[in-house]
Amino acid sequence: MKVLSVTSELFPLIKTGGLADVTGSLPKALLSCGVDTTSMLPGYPVVMQTLGERMPLVSFDNLLGERATLYHARHEDLELFVLDCPALFARDGGPYIDGNGTDHPDNWKRFAALSRAAAEVANGALAGWTPDLVHTHDWQAALTSVYMRELGCNLPVVLTIHNLAFQGQYGADRMDALGLGQHLYSTDCLEYFGDISYLKGGLQTADVITTVSPTYAREILTARFGMGLDGVLNERVMSLRGIVNGIDLDVWNPSTDPYLPRNYDSTTLKRKRENRSALMERFGLEQGDGPVFSAVTRLTWQKGMDMFADTADEVLHQGGRVIVFGQGDAAIQEALRQTAARFPGRMAVHVGYDEPTAHLIHGGSDAIVQPSRFEPCGLTQLYALRYGCVPVVSRTGGLSETIIDANDAAMSARVATGFQFHPVNTDGLRLALRRALDTYGDTRNWARLQNQGMKTRFSWERSAEKYAAIYNNLICRSEELPEQRRYR
Numbered sequence: 001m002k003v004l005s006v007t008s009e010l011f012p013l014i015k016t017g018g019l020a021d022v023t024g025s026l027p028k029a030l031l032s033c034g035v036d037t038t039s040m041l042p043g044y045p046v047v048m049q050t051l052g053e054r055m056p057l058v059s060f061d062n063l064l065g066e067r068a069t070l071y072h073a074r075h076e077d078l079e080l081f082v083l084d085c086p087a088l089f090a091r092d093g094g095p096y097i098d099g100n101g102t103d104h105p106d107n108w109k110r111f112a113a114l115s116r117a118a119a120e121v122a123n124g125a126l127a128g129w130t131p132d133l134v135h136t137h138d139w140q141a142a143l144t145s146v147y148m149r150e151l152g153c154n155l156p157v158v159l160t161i162h163n164l165a166f167q168g169q170y171g172a173d174r175m176d177a178l179g180l181g182q183h184l185y186s187t188d189c190l191e192y193f194g195d196i197s198y199l200k201g202g203l204q205t206a207d208v209i210t211t212v213s214p215t216y217a218r219e220i221l222t223a224r225f226g227m228g229l230d231g232v233l234n235e236r237v238m239s240l241r242g243i244v245n246g247i248d249l250d251v252w253n254p255s256t257d258p259y260l261p262r263n264y265d266s267t268t269l270k271r272k273r274e275n276r277s278a279l280m281e282r283f284g285l286e287q288g289d290g291p292v293f294s295a296v297t298r299l300t301w302q303k304g305m306d307m308f309a310d311t312a313d314e315v316l317h318q319g320g321r322v323i324v325f326g327q328g329d330a331a332i333q334e335a336l337r338q339t340a341a342r343f344p345g346r347m348a349v350h351v352g353y354d355e356p357t358a359h360l361i362h363g364g365s366d367a368i369v370q371p372s373r374f375e376p377c378g379l380t381q382l383y384a385l386r387y388g389c390v391p392v393v394s395r396t397g398g399l400s401e402t403i404i405d406a407n408d409a410a411m412s413a414r415v416a417t418g419f420q421f422h423p424v425n426t427d428g429l430r431l432a433l434r435r436a437l438d439t440y441g442d443t444r445n446w447a448r449l450q451n452q453g454m455k456t457r458f459s460w461e462r463s464a465e466k467y468a469a470i471y472n473n474l475i476c477r478s479e480e481l482p483e484q485r486r487y488r
């Protein structure tokens with residue numbers, strides 16, 4: 001089976017968050033289910049520079065008004081279609097923002113162009129290659145199925161929501177520039193509170209919608225978590241599934257990780273101390289024996305890092321160290337910095353984004369704090385488990401189903417792996433930090449938590465099988481799908 005996966009990020013070529021980890025690792029896992037994935041992504045400068053040999057496949061003279069070429073390339077074990085469109089993608093900054101942290105003003109066009117080109121590929125633009133199914137990821141790729149239906153392409157489409165908070169909402173005056181007829185500006189397709197929503201268009205035209213945990217799949221049906229799209233999602237509930245993310249066990253493996261000064265596994269956990277020492281040095285902290293509680297995350301309201309700014313003193317008063325590494329909201333950075341200023345040499349807040357440091361933090365920390373207000377799945381807590389860090393998480397979305405709270409019953413049954421808190425507020429987090437710190441003082445129980453966490457296997461195997469089952473089912477039913485589609 002041939003699947004075209006359409007994405008704006010893909011690890012290891014370009015990553016700003018968990019989306020890249022998933023789109024980069026799922027294809028490998030799907031191979032053993034008989035699925036050959038080719039991933040289509042924009043030719044950002046870093047992607048074009050990293051790729052070795054590439055072969056031009058097709059040129060577009062007028063891709064939403066721009067010239068573009070689609071290349072085939074291979075990177076490690078990934079099959080790629082790279083959309084080289086210099087007018088849209090050859091620029092400084094990240095995939096979505098410029099060097100000053102401002103959204104690229106033409107993001108509406110950049111990701112519509114990616115989607116339009118993907119729809120052309122699905123519709124047979126490449127001589128000798130058409131997919132059996134298209135898998136789109138998040139708003140950046142969501143218009144693919146809208147364009148496909150307009151082209152008359154009836155291939156099945158799966159859309160995965162990695163984060164409903166980002167929807168691709170733009171003014172309705174862009175319909176013409178997007179090459180989309182006014183008939184699509186309707187409540188059962190793109191119209192969204194007077195604007196256009198790319199994600200809504202995808203939700204209305206995909207055959208199956210997935211999101212990255214069963215809990216989040218239920219949560220987004222409510223007004224509280226539905227971000228304005230709960231109505232649409234409720235209408236499509238029979239086609240909505242939750243599949244928890246896996247992690248790449250080769251990329252995140254403490255016994256082989258090249259970014260750790262000292263490799264270890266569950267039988268040599270004591271070696272983590274050397275990484276801890278290197279970590280404190282790397283962040284300019286005074287060495288000490290207290291626990292190191294860290295966060296590697298976007299500094300945003302979603303991730304609850306404002307709550308950590310208000311509660312990190314709990315760890316510091318107990319003689320611990322706190323490390324926060326990430327980038328995002330200026331007010332949250334400032335709040336964290338103010339807390340750090342009260343504890344010189346014991347709390348570090350570094351604004352930045354790099355993979356080696358993220359690995360070192362997992363290799364050297366005792367606990368990873370993730371107090372998200374909502375979390376579709378979350379990968380950081382899964383990396384934490386694998387690295388023998390104990391996760392302290394809010395009970396929401398994927399966090400609630402991947403971490404088992406260390407209550408008495410779970411501890412005595414030897415299944416606990418971390419600390420969960422609810423309600424998700426500052427008091428809840430403070431109490432969870434206190435529970436974690438208390439347990440840290442009990443060496444045997446802490447080691448038990450670490451070991452139980454390290455035994456947990458969030459590999460892709462089972463989740464990939466679930467995706468493959470959805471693909472198979474859609475392909476078998478593909479003749480009847482056009483009749484069943486809500487938007488035709």
Ligand SMILES: Nc1ncnc2c1ncn2[C@@H]1O[C@H](COP(=O)(O)OP(=O)(O)O[C@H]2O[C@H](CO)[C@@H](O)[C@H](O)[C@H]2O)[C@@H](O)[C@H]1O
Nearest residue numbers: 017018019162297325326352353354358376377378379380
């Ligand atoms: N400063 C930094 N430097 C280096 N690396 C950093 C970093 N800050 C964060 N990262 C990395 O970015 C990734 C974050 O992934 P998450 O899944 O936890 O959240 P994200 O919100 O990006 O993903 C969204 O999509 C994923 C995938 O489906 C869902 O799991 C999640 O719930 C959803 O919000 C991890 O690989 C982490 O190590």
